Amino acid sequence: MLKILKYGFFDLMRSRWSYIYFLFYLSLGFILLFLNQDVGKAVITLLNIILILTPLIGTLFGVMYYYNSREFTELLLAQPIKRSNIFLGQYLGIALSLSLSLVLGLGIPFLAYGIFQSSEIFNFFILILIGAMLTFIFVALAFNIALIFEDKIKGFGFAILTWLFFAVIYDGIFLILLLVFDDYPLDKFALFTTVFNPIDLSRILILLKLDISALLGYTGAVFQNFFGTNFGMFSSITVLSFWIVLPVTFIIYKSKRKDF
Amino acid sequence: MIVIKDLHKKFGKVTVLDGLNLTFEDKGIHTILGPNGSGKTTLIKSILGMVIPNQGSIEFNGKQILGEWEYRNQISYLPQIAYFPQNLKVKELFQMINDLRPGSKNEAKLISLFQLEPYLDKKLGNLSGGTAQKVNIVITFMFDSPLIILDEPTVGLDPVALIRLKQLIIEEKEKGKTILITTHIMSLVEEISDNIIFILEGKIYFEGKIDSLKEQTKQSNLEKAIANILEETYA
Ligand SMILES: Nc1ncnc2c1ncn2[C@@H]1O[C@H](COP(=O)(O)OP(=O)(O)O)[C@@H](O)[C@H]1O
Ligand SMILES: [Mg+2]
Secondary structure, eight states: OHHHHHHHHHHHHHSHHHHHHHHHHHHHHHHHHHHOSOHHHHHHHHHHHHHHHHHHHHHHHHHHHHHHTHHHHHHHHTSSSOHHHHHHHHHHHHHHHHHHHHHHHHHHHHHHTTGGGSTTHHHHHHHHHHHHHHHHHHHHHHHHHHHHOSSHHHHHHHHHHHHHIIIIIHHHHHHHHHHHTTTSOOHHHHHHHHTTOHHHHHHHHHHHHTTOGGGGGGGHHHHHHHHTSHHHHHHHHHHHHHHHHHHHHHHHHHHHHOOO | OEEEEEEEEEETTEEEEEEEEEEEOSOEEEEEEOOTTSSHHHHHHHHTTSSOOSEEEEEETTEEOTTOOGGGGGEEEEOSSOOOOTTSBHHHHHHHHHHHSOOOOOHHHHHHHTTOGGGTTSBGGGSOHHHHHHHHHHHHHTSOOSEEEEESTTTTOOHHHHHHHHHHHHHHHHTTOEEEEEOSOHHHHHHHOSEEEEEETTEEEEEEOHHHHHHHHTOSSHHHHHHHHHHHHHO
16 A cells, blocks of 8 residues: 555656645745734634635545546556555545645745744644645545546536535535524534534634634634533544545445446 | 356446356466457456456455455456556556566566567657557566466557567466467467357357367358357347
């Protein structure tokens, strides 16, 4: 598996897109820190970008890599290599290389600005961790989609829809529900629904860490009570881990049953 | 070596293998024949574990292959269509295969046999069909496996390469290997096969020596014998 991981990783690291992705975060980090001297504010702007971008890039690179390496995969399948290792290796290779672009791209400018001396170090660390977790989650979802759809165009379409759903549509539906059921106390329900959307979960987790729960409106109190505590943070990181483990399990399940 | 029992495979609604039973115990060259789309490639890919059967079992040296992978150490496989990462160089592909499956032996000899030296620095995506097939052949024969499976190995080859391939196959047979071939070139079949397996409608229609197939169809020529079977079933 390590050999396949290595090939997937270097294959992607060699591609132009990885550099673009890395350079994007690098320049973003420097620009943000240059524009607002306050590291705390930079972290918040970064949050909004990371929550949209890491899932999008994870999804797109995930499907793209799967379809582009189909020939390589077929070659591997005839060799004495365990099937699940082929797919896990490829998955880890791409998720790791994307996460590395994120960690290095943002880590370098923030280190240069002395993040270690700042009180924001913990928030910054959580932000990067969440960015990496979202990458692992969405690459896994993308691999599942690509395994299901033989047709590349359909696969891409469905992958983008999935991203749209979690990044935009889910919140839209949720807002409509809030408006329609205005009279009911939906706080607990709202807390419950975030579990099913890794992007929302990440957003709330970080916002509450940053202590700007006022932005969240009237449901804020319930969230603050939950996520603000260490227990809340621990449980939401656990839920995010489930969001990685379940799709990866399904990759293994699906790949064992697929014909090539 | 391989025992296949009651193998069924459907793709969607299309039944490709329909209760196929087959046993290869003997060393030598076994040729799988059958019209286009009769399931030859599907059968081969089932043996390799690339296609998962709906029903039935495949044993390799006494062990079920389902979910296993170590047994593929004993197999060299030449796919019908060469699946190569397009932007890799020929040289890099050889290195990669060596890295993933250690123990290759004849690489240099095979490269010169098929005169691939000038192509080593070319990208796989830019090779002509015949040259890609030669690369495919090198990758297959560079391992010393007791079972060699060749799915239409002659496609795109020029006459010189074809003769060399034939010699290569015969050499391997003389080393005591089991070789499984599919091809539509009847002269090749007549020349090298020890055993013929004819697949039709998802089952084995005939298995045995060329002579007994000729006898059974009352034809003196293999090509006619095959055509005879096909015409009967089309009618
Ligand atoms: N992965 C697949 N998905 C759907 N149909 C397939 C797949 N592989 C093969 N088939 C179908 O199965 C039939 C047999 O194909 P194949 O085994 O390649 O035949 P042959 O090698 O004898 O020409 C064909 O009709 C082909 O279209
Ligand atoms: Mg075929």
